[in-house]
Amino acid sequence: MIMEYLEYIMDHVMEDKKNQSEQVFDLYPYVKQLKRSWFLILLFSAFVTGIAVFFLMSIPAKYTATATLLIEAKDKKAVSIQQVVGIDSSQKEYYQTQFEILRSNQIAENVIDKLELASMPEFNPALRDNPTLLAQIKSLPKQLISEVKASVKQYTTTSDASIVQGGADELAQELQQAFSRKMILDAVKSRSSIIPVKNTQLVKIQFTSEDPKLAAEIANAIGYAYIDINLEARLSATQYASSWLTSRLDELKSKLEQSEQALSDFLIQEKLIDDSGIDQLASQELLNLTKRLALVRDQRIELEAAYAALRSSNSRDLASLATIPSISAHPQVISIRQAESSAINDVQRLSKRYGPKHDLMIQANAKLNAVQNQAAVVTKKLVSGMGKELQAVRKQEVLITSEIESQKNEFQSITLKKSRYQELKREIETNRNILNVFLTREKETTATSNFDSANARFTDMAMIPPIPSGPKKGFLAMATLVGSLAFAVAMVCLFVITNTTIDSVRNFEDRFGFMPIGGVPNVKFGKYRKQPIDAEVQNHDKGLSFSESLNAIRTTIRLNEKNRQTQNKTIVVTSSLQGEGKTAVSVNLAISFAKIERTLLIDCDLRKPAVADRFGFKKFQQGLSNHLVLGTPLEECLYTHQTSGLTVLPAGKLTTNPQELLNSAVFERLLSQMAEEYDRIIIDTPPTLPVEDSRIICQLADSTLVVTRANFSKEQTVMRTITKLRERDIAIEGVIVNRTSHKKAESEYLYGDYGYTKEEIRQHS
Numbered sequence: 085m086i087m088e089y090l091e092y093i094m095d096h097v098m099e100d101k102k103n104q105s106e107q108v109f110d111l112y113p114y115v116k117q118l119k120r121s122w123f124l125i126l127l128f129s130a131f132v133t134g135i136a137v138f139f140l141m142s143i144p145a146k147y148t149a150t151a152t153l154l155i156e157a158k159d160k161k162a163v164s165i166q167q168v169v170g171i172d173s174s175q176k177e178y179y180q181t182q183f184e185i186l187r188s189n190q191i192a193e194n195v196i197d198k199l200e201l202a203s204m205p206e207f208n209p210a211l212r213d214n215p216t217l218l219a220q221i222k223s224l225p226k227q228l229i230s231e232v233k234a235s236v237k238q239y240t241t242t243s244d245a246s247i248v249q250g251g252a253d254e255l256a257q258e259l260q261q262a263f264s265r266k267m268i269l270d271a272v273k274s275r276s277s278i279i280p281v282k283n284t285q286l287v288k289i290q291f292t293s294e295d296p297k298l299a300a301e302i303a304n305a306i307g308y309a310y311i312d313i314n315l316e317a318r319l320s321a322t323q324y325a326s327s328w329l330t331s332r333l334d335e336l337k338s339k340l341e342q343s344e345q346a347l348s349d350f351l352i353q354e355k356l357i358d359d360s361g362i363d364q365l366a367s368q369e370l371l372n373l374t375k376r377l378a379l380v381r382d383q384r385i386e387l388e389a390a391y392a393a394l395r396s397s398n399s400r401d402l403a404s405l406a407t408i409p410s411i412s413a414h415p416q417v418i419s420i421r422q423a424e425s426s427a428i429n430d431v432q433r434l435s436k437r438y439g440p441k442h443d444l445m446i447q448a449n450a451k452l453n454a455v456q457n458q459a460a461v462v463t464k465k466l467v468s469g470m471g472k473e474l475q476a477v478r479k480q481e482v483l484i485t486s487e488i489e490s491q492k493n494e495f496q497s498i499t500l501k502k503s504r505y506q507e508l509k510r511e512i513e514t515n516r517n518i519l520n521v522f523l524t525r526e527k528e529t530t531a532t533s534n535f536d537s538a539n540a541r542f543t544d545m546a547m548i549p550p551i552p553s554g555p556k557k558g559f560l561a562m563a564t565l566v567g568s569l570a571f572a573v574a575m576v577c578l579f580v581i582t583n584t585t586i587d588s589v590r591n592f593e594d595r596f597g598f599m600p601i602g603g604v605p606n607v608k609f610g611k612y613r614k615q616p617i618d619a620e621v622q623n624h625d626k627g628l629s630f631s632e633s634l635n636a637i638r639t640t641i642r643l644n645e646k647n648r649q650t651q652n653k654t655i656v657v658t659s660s661l662q663g664e665g666k667t668a669v670s671v672n673l674a675i676s677f678a679k680i681e682r683t684l685l686i687d688c689d690l691r692k693p694a695v696a697d698r699f700g701f702k703k704f705q706q707g708l709s710n711h712l713v714l715g716t717p718l719e720e721c722l723y724t725h726q727t728s729g730l731t732v733l734p735a736g737k738l739t740t741n742p743q744e745l746l747n748s749a750v751f752e753r754l755l756s757q758m759a760e761e762y763d764r765i766i767i768d769t770p771p772t773l774p775v776e777d778s779r780i781i782c783q784l785a786d787s788t789l790v791v792t793r794a795n796f797s798k799e800q801t802v803m804r805t806i807t808k809l810r811e812r813d814i815a816i817e818g819v820i821v822n823r824t825s826h827k828k829a830e831s832e833y834l835y836g837d838y839g840y841t842k843e844e845i846r847q848h849s
Contacts, residue, residue: 129565151546185313195272303546340519384474586794595799604820654785656781669820690738694768707733790805793821793822
């Protein structure tokens with residue numbers, strides 16, 4: 085029945101747990117672990133908060149003074165010295181630039197010199213009573229100088245040694261001063277803050293110091309230094325711009341005069357007054373010639389077509405000649421066509437009455453032939469005349485084309501002259517404009533009215549702060565307390581998330597979905613604080629809860645047998661890994677069974693036997709291996725525990741082939757023989773995962789108990805062990821959780837030392 089239940093659990097429970105974890109987040113493990121660890125959490129928070137309070141009490145109070153400065157932006161002029169200085173207040177980068185100027189080293193050094201901050205220990209580390217810091221300030225220049233000396237020593241003679249030494253000492257002093265100055269500058273800048281007010285031209289200047297009056301003075305001094313530096317920069321820029329513009333004016337005037345002289349020389353050379361009408365006349369003449377060329381070209385094309393048609397045509401048919409446009413309009417052609425038409429009509433009219441030999445018909449045909457002969461003569465004359473006319477038109481076309489090319493060349497020359505004229509004229513205008521701009525700027529820079537007013541002013545001067553701005557000791561202490569509590573709680577929750585070990589009977593049931601067969605409390609009294617649990621622990625006055633837990637396991641096994649109506653005579657006790665307490669459980673469970681049954685305990689851990697040691701025998705007391713290998717009589721290998729009456733069969737001497745022995749027919753017959761002589765056989769075996777010995781033995785036994793150790797055995801390890809046993813169809817009686825906490829046992833399923841102690845029983849007997 086137990087085996088079937090375990091199979092059901094292994095097949096379905098893990099999938100059910102996965103589905104439940106996806107739907108519901110269980111807070112119980114976290115709350116339970118927090119309840120267990122509340123004292124450590126509070127102790128950690130108190131410790132961290134105490135250190136923080138001690139540190140905060142040693143920090144001196146800081147006072148922060150705030151001054152508000154208005155940075156004004158003037159309208160940009162068309163021609164202004166702002167372009168020379170490089171300031172463009174219309175751009176958004178202008179204000180960001182001013183903020184960075186307020187944070188600059190120049191402002192800080194100005195304040196340091198004005199208020200003599202270098203003489204105050206708060207800003208000058210060299211004046212503080214800090215030997216480590218002073219040593220650091222002095223050691224850095226010395227290190228640099230020693231490196232310089234080493235590098236130049238090989239290139240200097242003895243006579244130059246004193247010079248090198250003097251120069252090195254002077255350099256060391258300068259480096260030390262520069263290093264000290266840098267530390268003072270960093271100290272001042274680290275205490276100042278420049279905070280722009282959003283969507284305004286205001287900026288807050290804050291300074292923090294241990295002296296409230298000094299904090300206000302430095303905040304105001306930063307603002308004044310910024311105003312003074314801006315005024316000096318503008319005045320300097322004005323003076324420089326004025327001198328530069330003056331020097332440039334002479335050069336610009338000379339360039340203007342040179343450009344004007346160049347234009348005058350060009351007009352004289354080209355015999356021009358100006359460029360007005362130069363290109364209009366040339367372009368008009370070129371246009372007229374182009375139109376004439378187009379007309380002549382059309383005439384020439386028409387004549388060429390007619391001439392070619394006349395030369396290629398041998399026909400004297402006036403109807404064919406009439407199709408040529410230039411011939412059809414000729415007067416002779418028109419009259420010949422009329423005569424031919426009349427002759428043809430006469431021939432046709434007379435042919436209706438007379439035959440071809442009739443005199444009238446002969447006369448009519450003769451007249452028609454005469455007209456056609458005359459048409460041939462006229463055609464010949466027309467071709468000759470048209471050829472001459474075509475030659476004349478061609479000559480005219482060539483002359484016009486030549487004239488056009490000449491006009492084009494002349495027009496290009498005129499265009500180049502005009503371009504040169506315009507180029508010289510533009511140069512004069514450019515030089516004149518530049519000169520005018522520089523004259524205007526020179527007048528602006530000469531007048532200092534643009535630089536009289538500052539670009540910033542105070543809207544609120546810094547006042548002496550009445551209360552310190554920091555550190556906020558109460559807030560920091562409370563924040564430390566809350567933060568340490570949160571950190572400790574997070575660590576506990578992280579431990580719960582990452583912890584996969586089984587820590588109690590209840591935890592095993594939560595993880596696997598079924599209840600173990602029992603739990604054995606941890607033994608931490610007397611010699612068992614440092615030594616393994618032996619066969620005498622149940623006789624100890626403080627071992628009552630341990631004994632009761634094993635008796636409860638024994639009772640559970642017997643009740644299961646009654647429910648199944650079968651008895652498991654041979655019970656194997658194994659574990660997943662070494663160190664989970666299987667030997668202690670098997671020894672004391674056998675002792676518990678020996679109280680009511682004839683019980684035999686067999687140590688089948690032939691690799692690392694431990695049963696003999698738990699009963700006080702020699703480590704390799706002769707036993708199972710002696711009987712199986714050497715044939716030692718079984719009676720000589722069995723020992724009886726006097727206190728409990730338990731019969732013990734130790735492992736015997738070490739052997740090189742434990743699996744072969746356990747898998748032999750001799751061992752199987754031995755178990756069958758012992759099952760007939762004893763009511764119960766408890767077998768201690770090696771761990772299941774490292775070796776196969778336990779699975780061999782479990783197949784010969786009736787049932788198996790798997791021992792897990794609280795806060796040691798992992799869920800995955802136990803699952804692998806159960807799966808590995810199921811692969812061989814091994815019956816699992818149940819799981820025992822070993823070394824559980826006594827408090828957990830009382831709060832879960834075990835009830836501790838309920839009843840009378842052995843001392844009380846002896847007193848009443």
